[in-house]
Amino acid sequence: MAIVAELPLAKLPAMVGLALGLGFGSPALAGSVADGTPAPPPQKGVNIASGPKAPAADEPIARLQMSSDLFAFGRETRDPLVLIVAARIMKALGGTEVDLKPEGRAATGSPQKSGQPVSADSILVEARDLAKGEKITNLLIEETAAIGTAAGGQPKTHQDTVRAGATDVYSVVFSGGQLAEAGLAGDGTSDLDLLVYDENDHLVCRSTGSSDREYCRWWPRWTGPFRIEIQNLGAAANLYRVATN
Numbered sequence: 001m002a003i004v005a006e007l008p009l010a011k012l013p014a015m016v017g018l019a020l021g022l023g024f025g026s027p028a029l030a031g032s033v034a035d036g037t038p039a040p041p042p043q044k045g046v047n048i049a050s051g052p053k054a055p056a057a058d059e060p061i062a063r064l065q066m067s068s069d070l071f072a073f074g075r076e077t078r079d080p081l082v083l084i085v086a087a088r089i090m091k092a093l094g095g096t097e098v099d100l101k102p103e104g105r106a107a108t109g110s111p112q113k114s115g116q117p118v119s120a121d122s123i124l125v126e127a128r129d130l131a132k133g134e135k136i137t138n139l140l141i142e143e144t145a146a147i148g149t150a151a152g153g154q155p156k157t158h159q160d161t162v163r164a165g166a167t168d169v170y171s172v173v174f175s176g177g178q179l180a181e182a183g184l185a186g187d188g189t190s191d192l193d194l195l196v197y198d199e200n201d202h203l204v205c206r207s208t209g210s211s212d213r214e215y216c217r218w219w220p221r222w223t224g225p226f227r228i229e230i231q232n233l234g235a236a237a238n239l240y241r242v243a244t245n
Contacts, residue, residue, distance in 0.1 A: 031154060031156075031174065031175065031178065031179070031180060031181065031244060031245030032156065032172050032173060032174050032175070032180070032244045032245065033173045033174070033175055033223065035098070037173065039173070039225070040173065040222070040223045040224050040225075042199060042224070043199075043222055043224060044200065045200070045221070046198060046200070046202045046204070046221075047176075047198035047199065047200070047202070047204065047220050047221050047222060047224050047226070048198065048202070048204045048218050048219065048220065048221060049177070049219040049220065049221045050219070051179075051218075051219040052219070058179070058245075059179065059181065059217070059245075060093055060095075060154040060155045060181070060245050061154075061155050061181035061182065061183040061215065061217075061243050061244065061245050062181065062183075062215065062217070063089060063092075063093055064089075064090070064093055064095075064155050064157075064183055064185075064243055065183045065185070065213065065215045066089060067086045067087075067089040067090050067093070068086075068118075068183075068185040068213050069213060070082050070083075070085055070086035070089070071083060071086040071118065071123055072188070072211075072213065074086060074126075074127075075126070078130050079130070080126075080127040080128070080130040080131045080134075080137050080141070081137065081140070083123050083124070083126055083127035083130070084124070084127050084137075084140050084141060084144050086123055087120040087121075087123040087124050087127070087144050088120075088144055088147065090119065090120040090123070090149075091120045091144070091147050091148070091149045091150070092150060093150060093154075093155060094149050094150025094151055094154075095150075095154060095155040095156065095157055095243075096154070096155075096156050096157070097117075097156075097157055097158065097159075098156045098157065098158050099158070100158040100160075100170050100172075100242070101170075102160065102168040102169055102170060103169045103170065103171060104169065105168070112160070112161045112239075113161040113187070113237050113238070113239040114239075115187060115239045117157070117159045117241060118185070118241065120144075120149065121145070124141050124144060124145055127141050128141050154245045155183070155243040155244065155245060156243065156244050156245070157241055157242070157243045158170075158241070158242050158243075159239065159240070159241050160239075160240065160242070161237050161238065161239050161240070162192070162230055162231075162232040162237065162238050162240060163232065163237050164190065164232055164234060164235050164236050164237055165232060165233075165234075165235070166232055167229055167230065167231045167232070168229070168230040169227060169228070169229050169230075170227070170228045170230075170242065171225050171226070171227055171228075172225065172226055172228060172244055173223065173224065173225045173226070174220050174223070174224070174226055174244075175220065175223050176220045176221055176222040176223040176224070177219070177220070177221070177222075178219070178220070179217060179219060179245065180217065180218050180219065180220055180226070180244075180245065181215070181216070181217045181243075181244060181245040182194065182196060182205075182215070182216045182217075182228050182242065182243070182244050183214070183215045183216075183242070183243040183244075184207075184212070184213065184214040184215070184230060184240060184241070184242055184243075185212070185213050185240060185241045185243075186211075186212030186213070186238040186239065186240040186241075187212070187238055187239040187240065188212060189212075189234065189236045189237070189238050189239075190212060190232055190233065190234020190235065190236050190237075190238045191210060191211065191212060191232075191233040191234050192211075192212035192213075192214065192230060192231065192232055192233070192234075192238055192240060193206075193207065193208040193209075193214060193230075193231040193233060194206070194207040194208075194214035194215070194216055194228070194229070194230060194231075195207075195208075195228075195229040195231065196216050196218065196226055196227070196228055196229070197226065197227040197229070198220075198224065198225075198226055198227075199224050199225050199226070199227075201227075204218050204226070205217070205218050212238055212240065228242065228244075230242060
């Protein structure tokens with residue numbers, strides 16, 4: 001990813017095109033079911049299939065994770081160009097904020113850590129600060145700011161705080177026979193892990209890197225609920241964003 005910071009300005013559009021791919025598939029083709037959908041009847045077995053023979057054409061959470069990785073890298077290297085690409089990806093994706101509540105948490109059990117959700121606009125504010133008046137970079141920032149954000153659809157995102165040493169748990173119903181994705185991006189203060197279990201407590205995906213940015217994908221055999229666990233392995237609370245398709 002270090003190559004990103006060394007690319008000349010003229011190649012930024014090509015870099016964005018590479019990051020965004022050939023386009024975005026219809027968000028109705030995969031992912032979690034709509035709110036209010038009746039709960040499916042329980043089934044036995046392991047709710048995971050081998051997936052289609054052809055690669056999935058629509059992977060909005062994978063693209064969102066790419067944006068999160070670029071954002072973290074741009075912050076670390078203090079490179080406004082990398083931040084611009086991260087913002088462009090977020091704008092192209094759009095998304096919907098959903099009201100998820102961690103299971104078993106009392107209303108006053110976990111105070112929220114202060115902070116605003118990371119957005120394309122907030123990323124561009126940081127890029128502008130790093131640009132320090134450089135004319136071409138600021139023109140790219142203004143051009144990106146003028147791009148409209150895709151409305152609604154995927155990703156579905158939620159921001160929350162997980163306490164030090166604690167685990168936040170969410171239940172999300174995903175459609176059978178279609179790609180399911182879950183992504184996690186924290187504020188950088190601790191190591192977070194992402195685990196996904198089916199309704200029969202079978203582990204179907206595990207992402208346990210050394211950072212607080214994790215990603216899972218799988219193909220459910222049938223439509224059913226999945227338990228998404230966010231584990232905080234650090235000694236500090238972490239303000240995170242969880243996303244599903």
